[in-house]
Amino acid sequence: MEMMLAPRAAMALVMLGLSATLATAAGTPAAPAPAAASAAAAPPATGQENDAASYSLGLSFASQWREGGLEGVLAEDALIRGIRAGLGGTPLTAEDRERASKLLHDAYEAWAAHNKTAATEFLAHNAKEPGVKTTASGLQYVILAKGDPAGPKAAGPNDHVSVQYRGKFLNGTEFDSSYSHGKPAVIKPGMVIAGWREVLPLMSRGSKWRIFVPPDLGYGLTPPPSIPPNSLLIFEIEIVDIEAATAGAGAAQ
Secondary structure (H helix, E strand, O other), rough: OOHHEEOOHHHHHHHHHHHHHHHHHHHHHOOOOOOOOOOOOOOOHHHHHHHHHHHHHHHHHHHHHHHHHOOOOOOHHHHHHHHHHHHHHOOOOOHHHHHHHHHHHHHHHHHHHHHHHHHHHHHHHHOOOOOEEOOOOOOOOEEEOOOOOOOOEEEOOOOEEEEEEEEHHHOOEEEOHHHHHOEEEEOOHHHHHHHHHHHHHHHHOOOEEEEEEOOHHHOOOOOOOOOOOOOOEEEEEEEEEEOOOOOHHHHHO
C-alpha cells in the first residue's frame, strides 16, 4: 500500500544508506577482539563457514549498490583495494568521503536520467496503441471495465475508496499489489500520488483502468527505497467501493 502514497523526500535516505554502506566497507576497521571469550560465547566459525559468510556479506553490499544504480559504475579492482585497505586499518579521509559521496550522487542522477528517457520513449509509443487515451498532464489510461456510470465517484480528497490494484515497472516487475495483501486497500484520493489523484475522480464503482503514470506524476526523484528514481509506473486499478467523507472529516485529519 505504501507504494502509491504521495512522494516523500526519500532520495537523501537512499543516498545516506549507500554512503554508509560504502563507508563501512571501505574505511571502518573491524572491532578489536575481546581479550578473553566468555564461557557463553558461540564457538568460532570454521574456515569454510567463514568463507561462506564473508561471501554473503560481500554479496549483500554489492546488491545494495546495484539496486542503488551503481551497476557498471564502480571500478571493482579499486573497490576491492579500498576494502582491503579499510580492513587493514587505513583511516577514511575527508577527501575519501567527498569522492565517494560525489560518485553516489552522480550515479543516482544518471540512473534517474536514464529512467526518464525510457519513460518518455515508452509513452510516445504507447500513445499510439489502440484504446490508449492521454490526458493533458501526460498520464495515459485504458478502460478495461466501465463499471456503474450512475454510481458514486471519488471526488473528494477525504473520501474512502476501496480498490484492488497491481503496480508494475516498465520491465513487468510487480512492485506492489493489494492482492498480495489478501484484501482491497482503502485509500483517500488526497493522500496518493498525482497520477492516482487525477484518475480516481473519473472512475466509478466497478470500473477498472490500466494507467501509465509518468515520473512527474509518480515519485520523480524522491521515490521510496524500493522504486528507482524517475520510474514510469503502470497500475491496474479496480474500484470496489466508494464511501463519501462525512462532514468535518477533513478537519479531523
